[in-house]
Amino acid sequence: MPGSLVGVDIVVRCEGVPMRVPSEPAVRTEGLTKRFGKTVALDRLDLEVSAGEVFGFLGPNGAGKSTTIRLLLGLIRPTSGRALIFGIDAADSVVAHAHLAHVPADVALWPDLTGAEVLALLAALGAGSDLAYQAELVDRFGLEPDRRCGTYSTGNRQKVALIAAFARRAPLLVLDEPTSGLDPLMEQEFRACLREATARGQTVFLSSHQLAEVEAVCDRVGILRCGRLVEVAGLAELRRLRLTELTATFADTAPGYERLAAIPGVESARTVSESTVALVLSGPPGPALQFLATDGLVGVAAREPSLEEIFLEYYGGSAS
Template identity: 70%
Template structure:
């Protein structure tokens, strides 16, 4: 077993009656990585996280957190901090009292950094938690997690309830955590968020891991869109569809065509050199388009 991994699962499975929620999940997240865990509602993401946290007992397989079995909760939780999608706080305590209580149950907290984060997230720590909105409860949990010295941060839909300014602050905190060498396991349906902060992603579909790859590698698996603007019509370019790596060619007008490229651009560029080209734009697929492609859907 790789004891240097921050998080590892082997054949991890969970069945609820006749429903197989997680099916033979094999995953390794190295220490220091920012890993995105993607999938639609019902794919098994939250069930997986609950097993990683020792809150659910697997039907089969096992999980480890920095070499400690996840079902040994006392040992495994020495290595992690967790932010759920729906944060529940002690309603009669102030935000500051909640932060102090959370700091006492983890592996240590950087108090100066925590005070800085309170300001950056515009948190009002003197108010009672029972008066907080969903977003403010989320801020308390995020401040507590990012200020901790835990080597692994497990974040399950952590930005629900945050406005765009606070989402930007969240992304800054992810970058700072990575700079400190912390590992981040981010489960999210906000694909732009994952695209912005993660170095590698895993895509879960119906309880099965269908892909694990770096973002650059994942994009190379998908077609790029090439838009060509011409100074004059070039009917001969319709033959581009015959070139290797060209999946589709569409003539939008006499002076513009688009093509889908799945291979190296050399043959296409060679053919375009004979035409009177004004402009070429190459657009990589977004993470959302890649993700939807796994489900046989086309984004709107």
């Protein structure tokens, strides 16, 4: 069901199935396409994620990320093409799910069960979990396991899903916006768990809107836009997407566009008012700030643009 722990639920059903096929990529899609009526949600996706890799899956809302994950999980069938999990057709969900654990973007739990009861239920459904590691994660994430899930906040429901998935220790972790609702301290704990998972050789497929999170943990990223894969990049290429917007106010008239455009790292510049300009920077802001300081700068504000804004900057057109 949408928003449920279906990935964690199904994944543990097949005892005795080998947990890794080393000769096969963890994820491979071949011409994977999904249409809903006249709408093309995913268009001929060809993608390969190696075993042991942390792969980030980026894109603005409506790009097709959730559709891709639902296809990988076998929750929907492709219009054409196929998705493979360690060489197993994702449509054969009972077998394929024995190799993965899933954390959905919107976690729904049984409201009358406690957190401990949900974790025990998920661990007992099949291949089980590392219970010692699960208990450690409950403590590390600060989960109150004796509370009923109906009283949990979004962040606490997310903690239950993460604990269940990490304790599962499946060869592939499919994580869809996994830090939704977590505070910064818990986000750091999540990243520590990812490092532990990759040290054990697990593969991570991470869908996220948070560019900083993806940059911190991923080896490579795939960038999806309007249902199409527009780029697969390593971290060096990803860093060019890191932009900063500076709004600078001057005591008198702001510098003209020609002078601003000549500053190293300035991707674009626009006039807000006679005394205020907005700059989009790539790379360190130091050169721009040094330049602006010589022109009677009296105030500056900085922000990181949203992923949607960054996509518009680099790929143009609609972000959806």
